[in-house]
Amino acid sequence: MADVVTVLLPGALVRLFPGAPRCVDVEAATVGDAIAALDRRWPGMGDRLCDSTPAIRRHLNIFVGGERARLDTALPPGGEMLVMTAMSGG
Amino acid sequence: MATQVMLLVGTKKGAFIVDGDASRRGWSLRGPFCETWPINEVIADPKTGVIWAAGGNEWFGPAVWRSVDFGATWTHSSAGLAYAAGEVPIKAAWSLALGPDGTLWCGVEPAGLFRSDDQGETWSHVVGLTEHPTRASWEPGGGGLILHNIVPHPVDAGRVWVAVSTGGVFATEDGGASWAPRNRGTRADYAPEDQRYPEHGQCVHALAMAPGMPDRLYQQNHCGMYRSDDGGRQWVSIEAGLPSTFGFPAVAHPRDPDTLFLLPLNGDQAGRYMPDAAAAVWRTRDAGASWQALRDGLPQSNAFFGVLRRAMAADRLEPAGVYFGTSGGALFASGDEGESWAAIAEHLPTILSVETLVRDG
Numbered sequence: 001m002a003d004v005v006t007v008l009l010p011g012a013l014v015r016l017f018p019g020a021p022r023c024v025d026v027e028a029a030t031v032g033d034a035i036a037a038l039d040r041r042w043p044g045m046g047d048r049l050c051d052s053t054p055a056i057r058r059h060l061n062i063f064v065g066g067e068r069a070r071l072d073t074a075l076p077p078g079g080e081m082l083v084m085t086a087m088s089g090g
Numbered sequence: 091m092a093t094q095v096m097l098l099v100g101t102k103k104g105a106f107i108v109d110g111d112a113s114r115r116g117w118s119l120r121g122p123f124c125e126t127w128p129i130n131e132v133i134a135d136p137k138t139g140v141i142w143a144a145g146g147n148e149w150f151g152p153a154v155w156r157s158v159d160f161g162a163t164w165t166h167s168s169a170g171l172a173y174a175a176g177e178v179p180i181k182a183a184w185s186l187a188l189g190p191d192g193t194l195w196c197g198v199e200p201a202g203l204f205r206s207d208d209q210g211e212t213w214s215h216v217v218g219l220t221e222h223p224t225r226a227s228w229e230p231g232g233g234g235l236i237l238h239n240i241v242p243h244p245v246d247a248g249r250v251w252v253a254v255s256t257g258g259v260f261a262t263e264d265g266g267a268s269w270a271p272r273n274r275g276t277r278a279d280y281a282p283e284d285q286r287y288p289e290h291g292q293c294v295h296a297l298a299m300a301p302g303m304p305d306r307l308y309q310q311n312h313c314g315m316y317r318s319d320d321g322g323r324q325w326v327s328i329e330a331g332l333p334s335t336f337g338f339p340a341v342a343h344p345r346d347p348d349t350l351f352l353l354p355l356n357g358d359q360a361g362r363y364m365p366d367a368a369a370a371v372w373r374t375r376d377a378g379a380s381w382q383a384l385r386d387g388l389p390q391s392n393a394f395f396g397v398l399r400r401a402m403a404a405d406r407l408e409p410a411g412v413y414f415g416t417s418g419g420a421l422f423a424s425g426d427e428g429e430s431w432a433a434i435a436e437h438l439p440t441i442l443s444v445e446t447l448v449r450d451g
Contacts, residue, residue, distance in 0.1 A: 047171075053176065
């Protein structure tokens with residue numbers, strides 16, 4: 001079983017999933033695992049975070065240990081995964 | 091309950107609903123819905139009142155939103171609304187249409203078609219269109235490589251027409267398994283002179299089906315206005331008498347197959363606003379043989395706005411209401427088939443689509 005990590009989600013995302021908190025603990029070894037866990041809890045959240053490439057959506061950034069992460073980036077036990085919207089729009 | 095008219099408005103910053111009654115004089119605005127996502131088209135099932143909105147958000151990708159309570163609450167789904175891994179991902183949902191068997195069709199960017207057999211909960215890719223041999227030659231127009239218009243046959247669920255910018259019109263007669271281009275007779279002015287009537291590659295802007303005559307289609311193209319009386323196999327120009335050959339929307343009358351509403355702009359290289367900066371909807375009552383400008387109540391000076399491909403619609407009342415929304419965020423309504431107009435909303439975001447839902451009393 002993977003260790004628990006804490007995921008911090010942007011407000012614009014949680015507004016799409018009523019009841020979802022900004023801060024959630026999941027068991028995951030990689031960023032991709034964590035997104036899969038989020039999707040199991042809030043069906044459809046995975047599609048909002050990843051495209052079909054598959055890759056983290058272009059205008060989202062995920063940081064692990066202060067570094068920009070990819071789907072295969074490992075999550076340290078007890079660590080944080082920070083999901084942020086990028087500068088975008090018009 | 092008295093008859094209610096709802097205008098379903100897609101904008102660059104969310105969906106809006108404008109509520110009115112059969113008089114079509116007093117209106118009230120609700121919104122923005124869909125978390126202010128860009129919404130390219132909003133439609134409703136006239137039987138159930140379920141509303142769907144197609145859009146895409148730069149952060150979170152494409153989705154089709156749904157409301158089963160006339161806009162009070164919304165959910166969203168993109169389950170299955172995806173190309174295969176490794177392909178260019180879908181950026182936005184662009185168009186929606188409901189078939190006679192309840193199939194919900196959705197066009198996307200980059201251009202392709204999806205279908206839902208469960209009211210928009212889940213989607214499946216219509217692979218036959220993506221695998222059409224011409225697909226590799228489709229080029230993005232000004233709005234991107236988009237499948238922006240879907241016209242289902244009103245009775246035969248197997249027959250559907252779609253419009254791709256820039257690929258042209260394609261039709262299926264077997265529910266989407268196979269597709270054929272339907273562009274003969276429409277021009278491609280940007281091709282060398284001896285190649286201006288190709289089989290595909292034209293920049294179609296809008297398709298409209300004549301009521302009661304499903305083989306009669308009207309088309310607004312980047313290069314001209316057209317009518318087909320054989321399901322799009324052959325098109326004839328109906329642009330004589332109009333102020334330009336360029337525009338975006340085309341809207342059929344709810345009952346009269348000879349009546350069509352267009353909104354010509356001044357030209358694709360002239361600014362794409364109202365001709366002479368004076369707004370008019372143009373109407374034919376004889377299938378495009380002659381045209382009448384309808385200006386009463388529309389701004390006749392300094393009208394430097396455009397009207398995009400899905401941003402005009404008619405209701406089914408008698409007389410028919412006609413509505414259009416502008417690039418500058420104004421919404422105009424006519425309750426008398428275009429004879430007179432009034433601005434019913436201003437200062438909205440750029441309007442991308444207008445549709446109607448009539449609820450009987």
